[in-house]
Every structure is written in structure tokens, then in C-alpha cells.
Amino acid sequence: MKPTVSERIFNIAIYIFFVAFCILMLVPVLYVLKKSFDVGSSGELSLSLIPKQFSLFYYRIILNDRGIYRPFLNSAFITVVGTALSIFLESMGAYTLSKRDLPGNKIFIYMIIIPMMFGGGLIPYYLLIKYLGLMNKIAVLIIPACISGWNMLLIRNYYFSIHPSLSESAMIDGAQEFTIFWKIILPLSTPVLAAISLFTAVGYWNTFFSAILFINDPKKYTFPVKLREMIIVQQEMQRQIESMLIQTGEDTIRKSLNTEGISSAMIIISMLPIILIYPYLQKHFAKGIMIGSIKG
Amino acid sequence: MEAVDNLKTAGIQKKKRIFSKRNITLYLMILPVVVWYIIFAYVPMPGIAIAFADFKVSGFKGWVGFDNFKFIFNLKFFWQSFFNTWVFVIYNYIFGFPAPIILALLLNELRHKYFKKFIQTISTLPNFISWVVVSGMWITLLSPSTGYVNYIIKALGGEPVYFLSKASMFPALFTFIRIWKGIGYSSIIYLAAIAGIDPELYESASIDGATRLQQSWHITLPGIKYTVLVIFVLSFTGVLNLFEPIYVLKNPMIESTAEVLDTYIYSMGVVQARYPLATAMGLFKATISLALVLLSNFLSKKLTEDNRSIL
Numbered sequence: 335m336k337p338t339v340s341e342r343i344f345n346i347a348i349y350i351f352f353v354a355f356c357i358l359m360l361v362p363v364l365y366v367l368k369k370s371f372d373v374g375s376s377g378e379l380s381l382s383l384i385p386k387q388f389s390l391f392y393y394r395i396i397l398n399d400r401g402i403y404r405p406f407l408n409s410a411f412i413t414v415v416g417t418a419l420s421i422f423l424e425s426m427g428a429y430t431l432s433k434r435d436l437p438g439n440k441i442f443i444y445m446i447i448i449p450m451m452f453g454g455g456l457i458p459y460y461l462l463i464k465y466l467g468l469m470n471k472i473a474v475l476i477i478p479a480c481i482s483g484w485n486m487l488l489i490r491n492y493y494f495s496i497h498p499s500l501s502e503s504a505m506i507d508g509a510q511e512f513t514i515f516w517k518i519i520l521p522l523s524t525p526v527l528a529a530i531s532l533f534t535a536v537g538y539w540n541t542f543f544s545a546i547l548f549i550n551d552p553k554k555y556t557f558p559v560k561l562r563e564m565i566i567v568q569q570e571m572q573r574q575i576e577s578m579l580i581q582t583g584e585d586t587i588r589k590s591l592n593t594e595g596i597s598s599a600m601i602i603i604s605m606l607p608i609i610l611i612y613p614y615l616q617k618h619f620a621k622g623i624m625i626g627s628i629k630g
Numbered sequence: 631m632e633a634v635d636n637l638k639t640a641g642i643q644k645k646k647r648i649f650s651k652r653n654i655t656l657y658l659m660i661l662p663v664v665v666w667y668i669i670f671a672y673v674p675m676p677g678i679a680i681a682f683a684d685f686k687v688s689g690f691k692g693w694v695g696f697d698n699f700k701f702i703f704n705l706k707f708f709w710q711s712f713f714n715t716w717v718f719v720i721y722n723y724i725f726g727f728p729a730p731i732i733l734a735l736l737l738n739e740l741r742h743k744y745f746k747k748f749i750q751t752i753s754t755l756p757n758f759i760s761w762v763v764v765s766g767m768w769i770t771l772l773s774p775s776t777g778y779v780n781y782i783i784k785a786l787g788g789e790p791v792y793f794l795s796k797a798s799m800f801p802a803l804f805t806f807i808r809i810w811k812g813i814g815y816s817s818i819i820y821l822a823a824i825a826g827i828d829p830e831l832y833e834s835a836s837i838d839g840a841t842r843l844q845q846s847w848h849i850t851l852p853g854i855k856y857t858v859l860v861i862f863v864l865s866f867t868g869v870l871n872l873f874e875p876i877y878v879l880k881n882p883m884i885e886s887t888a889e890v891l892d893t894y895i896y897s898m899g900v901v902q903a904r905y906p907l908a909t910a911m912g913l914f915k916a917t918i919s920l921a922l923v924l925l926s927n928f929l930s931k932k933l934t935e936d937n938r939s940i941l
Contacts, residue, residue, distance in 0.1 A: 338841075340841060341841070341842065344739075344841070344842055344843065345741075348736060348739055348740065351736060352736070352740065352745070352749055355733075355749065355753070356748075356749065356752065358810070359752045359753050359755075359756070359810070359814075360752055361771075361778070362767045362768065362771050362810075363755075363767070365767075365770070365771060365778050366766075366767050366770060366771075369770065381778075381781065381782075381785075423662050423663055423666070424663070426659045426660070426662075426663075427659065427660045427662070427663035429656075429659055430656045430657070430659045430660035431660070433656055436653060436656055437648045437653065438648075438657075442660060442664070445664065445667050446667070448671075449667070449671035449672075450867055451867060451919070451920055451923050452675075452916055452919070452920050453671065453674065453675065453916060454673075454674030454675045454676070454677045454678055454912075454916075455674070455677075455678065455895070455909060455912025455913060455915070455916055456892075456895050456896065456899060456900070456908065456912055457677070457680065457895070457899040457900075457905050457908045457909040457912055458674035458675070458676075458677020458678060458680060458909060458912075459670075459674045459677070460899065460900060461677065461680075461905065462669075462670075462673055462674050462677065466669075477666075478670050480666070481663055481666045481667070481670075486663070510651075510652070510655060511652055511655040511656055511659070512655050512659065515659070536758050539760075540759075540760035540761075540762075542760060542761065542762055542874060542878075543873060543874050543877075546877075547900060558760050558762040558763070559762075561762050561763065561766065562762045562766075562878065565762070565765075565766045565769065569769065594770055594773070594776060597766060597770070598770060600766075601763050601766050601767060601770075604760070604762075604763055605759055605763060608758050608759065612755065612758070615758065616751060616754070
């Protein structure tokens with residue numbers, strides 16, 4: 335069938351839209367990437383996304399700053415430990431949730447759903463953490479974030495798709511529930527667990543809110559908190575430079591100082607782990623969402 | 631007959647023994663989760679009582695009834711942050727909610743498989759970047775002197791705009807950045823729903839001479855109606871939670887439109903340690919959230935033909 339004129343216009347319009355969309359999605363990232371490498375065009379502007387004078391100068395400044403290693407390692411630590419703990423507890427809990435014949439099963443489900451809709455609010459939670467003595471401890475970044483009701487319901491849904499005859503035959507062979515979970519169900523649910531562990535890992539890597547709430551010790555900062563601090567400092571410096579420029583009316587200071595390059599490099603460094611796992615992430619996450627999605 | 635009897639007695643035995651060896655194993659498996667929920671979700675709930683008490687860092691000083699509420703309801707900044715929160719919520723439902731649906735519908739019209747995949751890949755990436763990074767990026771991009779956007783404005787002969795210092799612009803700007811971050815990710819679920827529509831419907835429609843636009847209006851959109859409704863209802867559960875994105879983007883110059891309930895509660899409770907006032911605000915917010923969820927669930931019951939409730 336030959337496409338009609340209106341069909342053709344429709345096609346062209348869609349392609350124009352998507353090219354614009356691509357630019358909108360990509361340019362912010364590419365612009366920051368360019369800024370992080372570019373020492374040549376400090377201050378002066380250009381539309382080009384290719385650095386005028388390529389250099390690793392800003393990265394060297396950051397890597398020489400001892401202050402960023404601790405936050406980086408802290409974030410890496412809570413990501414690895416938190417994700418492992420989270421997946422272990424959630425998959426095990428979800429197994430019990432998937433046993434509909436278990437007395438009290440409904441109670442567990444309600445226990446998970448109610449806090450999704452109503453909670454004590456920030457202050458009672460804050461005071462709880464204080465009374466538990468978790469203030470300023472790395473554990474406060476791991477434990478309160480390690481269970482998610484959504485994730486457990488998602489895993490539970492996946493368990494339902496595993497054919498019951500598998501565990502029945504194991505039961506006849508005399509296997510106990512935990513053995514069935516560990517030896518049969520867990521190995522069969524790698525797709526959903528991969529998806530959820532990636533979500534969880536990204537969540538831990540991006541830990542910011544609980545870190546600014548509960549951590550005062552710079553040694554225990556997470557990477558996003560450190561990054562935030564640096565961006566704010568850069569912004570302040572930038573503002574000062576700008577006001578100086580307005581006062582003196584000259585361009586010389588701008589040429590010698592380009593604080594945005596440093597924060598740009600910092601942004602790129604913090605994105606690096608996610609960019610590295612992104613291809614892997616891409617493969618699994620769509621499947622992960624669909625597994626738990628409600629059939630339309 | 632004997633077999634049936636055996637089954638019956640087995641069933642009765644199973645019912646009687648709640649704490650059979652098997653059940654105990656299962657209870658033990660969920661125990662850590664239960665303990666976690668009790669501590670981190672249920673213990674803070676009675677903490678709401680602080681809203682009705684005189685409570686200082688030093689401890690409990692007695693009940694005061696609704697005095698704390700009377701106090702916060704007389705605060706000008708409280709109502710301002712309340713109003714601002716609603717501006718963001720309304721903007722989010724007018725622009726943010728339809729955006730991923732439109733993207734999914736348009737992606738569905740793309741016939742080029744690899745281009746489609748490429749779009750999906752780049753559009754979902756920002757979802758995995760933290761708000762801190764996203765804000766850093768847009769602050770750089772929108773900077774009046776060195777930002778890309780202002781460069782283009784200047785090149786086109788306009789005056790540079792101090793985007794993130796203009797209070798009146800912030801709600802629109804914030805909504806835009808939020809859509810930028812979430813659009814690709816949110817569209818996945820709609821794409822999944824679209825993939826589930828029977829292809830024969832399209833075939834017969836195109837034989838009947840329906841254009842692509844008509845097809846997406848009369849087939850695709852009704853086909854994902856239920857998914858849209860589910861996402862709509864679920865979206866109410868966290869709609870007033872705006873802390874992180876607002877906190878990283880706001881600055882003192884735009885406080886008048888950028889301060890929301892969450893950031894106000896934070897500065898009142900955590901920064902100034904006025905716990906009862908902040909708790910009262912939190913309770914006010916939680917009540918509205920709950921009412922919204924129940925209302926939307928009720929509406930979804932009314933709107934669907936078979937009275938399906940989502941919760």
C-alpha cells in the first residue's frame with residue numbers, strides 16, 4: 335500500500351519531534367561532559383559540544399582533593415551492603431507473602447500496604463532515629479532504607495508465576511520450606527531479583543535525604559551530599575565572580591576562573607557508576623517493571 | 631471414599647495447627663521484615679501525638695490540645711508553602727501526568743525499531759541520576775552568564791534570563807525538569823500496555839481506512855485506559871512528597887514560590903527543632919495525602935464500568 339500524503343506528513347512530524355526530543359534529553363548531559371573537559375573556552379560561550387581545548391585539568395583537581403574519596407567509598411559501601419541485605423530480606427519475606435494458605439498472610443499484606451498511604455511524618459521518624467542512637471552512624475543510611483513494600487509485592491507476584499509443581503515435588507522428596515526457597519525459588523527468580531537489585535543499588539548510590547537528615551560528620555557523607563556541597567560552593571563563587579565582573583566591567587577575571595568546570599567534572603564522576611552499569615540495567619529494568627505491572 | 635476422608639482429616643489437621651513446623655519456618659522467614667515494619671513504619675505513627683503536646687528537645691511537657699494547630703494555621707509562611715505545594719501538584723497533573731502517555735503513543739508510531747530503542751535508552755537514563763546531579767546540570771545549563779540556554783537567547787537577540795532566581799518562573803521550570811527526569815521511565819509501563827493490544831484491531835481499522843492518528847485515538851488510547859487509571863490512582867500516594875527535588879533546586883531568592891510543605895516541615899522541625907509544630911504540619915499533610923488516595927480510589931470505582939477499585 336502506498337502511503338498517503340497525510341500519512342507522510344504524520345511520519346515527518348513524528349521524526350522532527352523525536353529529533354528535538356533527543357536533543358532535549360541529551361544536550362544537558364553532553365554539555366556538562368564538555369564543560370568538564372574544556373579549559374580552552376572558560377567563560378566564553380559557544381554552541382559547540384566539543385571542547386575547545388581538551389584537558390583532564392578539572393578531574394585532576396578533584397582527584398587531588400582528598401575530601402572526595404571518603405564520600406565515594408561510603409556510598410560504594412552502603413550500596414553494596416545495603417543492596418545485598420535488602421534483596422535477601424525482601425526475597426525471603428516475599429516468599430512468606432506468596433503463601434496464601436498461611437494463617438495471617440492477609441495481615442502481613444496489610445502491614446505492608448498501610449504505610450504506603452499513611453505515616454507518622456518526618457518528625458516522629460527523626461526522633462525515632464535519634465532515640466535508637468542511629469544518628470551519625472553509617473547504619474542509618476542502610477537499615478531504614480532496606481525494605482520496600484513495593485519491591486516485596488513485585489517479587490511475590492513473580493513467585494506466583496513459578497509453577498507450583500516444582501516445589502510440590504521437592505516437598506514430596508522431603509524438602510523444608512526454607513530449602514525450597516533457597517534451592518528452587520531463588521535460582522528461578524533471577525530476572526526479577528536482578529531488576530530489583532539494580533533499582534535498589536541506584537537508590538543507595540543516590541542516598542541524599544537521609545544523609546543530610548542524619549549525618550553531620552563529613553567523614554560519613556555520601557557522595558551526593560559531597561557533590562551538593564561542591565555545587566553550592568561553585569555557585570557561590572560563580573555569583574561572586576559575576577558580581578565582580580559587573581562592578582569592574584572587565585572580562586579578565588572570568589578567563590582565569592571557571593568554577594563550573596570543577597562541578598561539571600564532579601557531576602560526571604558521580605554519574606560514572608550508573609553509566610557503567612546502564613547497559614546491564616537497560617536490559618533488566620523494563621522487564622522488571624512489567625513483571626510487577628498490573629495487567630491492563 | 632477413604633481417600634476423600636483422608637484429605638478431609640488432613641485439611642482439618644492443617645487448619646488446627648497454625649504453628650506447624652512448616653508455618654513456623656515461614657513466619658521466621660518474614661520475621662526480619664515484620665520487625666523492620668514495626669520499628670520504622672509503625673512506631674513513628676503514634677508519634678503523631680507530639681502534634682498535640684508541648685514537646686521540647688528536653689522532653690515531654692504536657693498536652694496542649696489543638697494549640698499547635700492554631701499556631702501553624704496563623705503562620706503566613708505555612709499557608710504560602712501549602713499553596714506552593716498545590717501549585718506543583720496541579721502543574722504535575724496538567725503537564726507531568728500526560729507527558730509520558732504522549733511519549734508512549736508517539737513511540738508506538740515509530741516504525742524504525744533501532745531509533746525507537748535509542749530514544750527509549752536515552753530518555754530513561756535521567757531517572758537513574760540523583761536529583762542532586764540533575765539539579766547541578768540544570769543550574770549549569772540555565773546559568774545567566776555561562777549557560778547554554780542563555781547563550782541561545784542572546785544569540786537570538788534576547789536579554790539573558792536569570793531562570794533560577796525568578797520566583798515566578800520556578801513552578802514551570804521545576805515541572806519541566808521533573809518531566810525531563812521522569813518521562814522515559816514512566817512511559818515504559820504505557821508502552822507495555824500498548825504492546826498488549828491485539829494487533830488485529832489495527833489491521834481491521836486500517837482496512838476500514840482509519841488514519842494513524844485515528845487509530846491511536848480510537849484503539850491505542852482506549853486500550854491503555856485501565857493502565858492510565860491505575861497509574862493515576864497510585865500517583866496520589868506520594869504526590870505531596872517533594873522534599874529532595876525542591877531542596878536541591880531552591881535558593882533564597884525564590885523562596886516565595888519554591889518553599890513547599892516538605893521543606894517547611896524540615897526547616898521548622900529539623901533545623902529549628904520546633905518538633906510539635908513540625909509534627910502538626912506533618913499530620914496535616916498526611917491527612918490530605920490519605921484523603922487524596924481514598925478519593926481517587928473512590929473515583930476510579932465510579933469511572934470504571936465494573937466498579938473496580940484499585941486499592
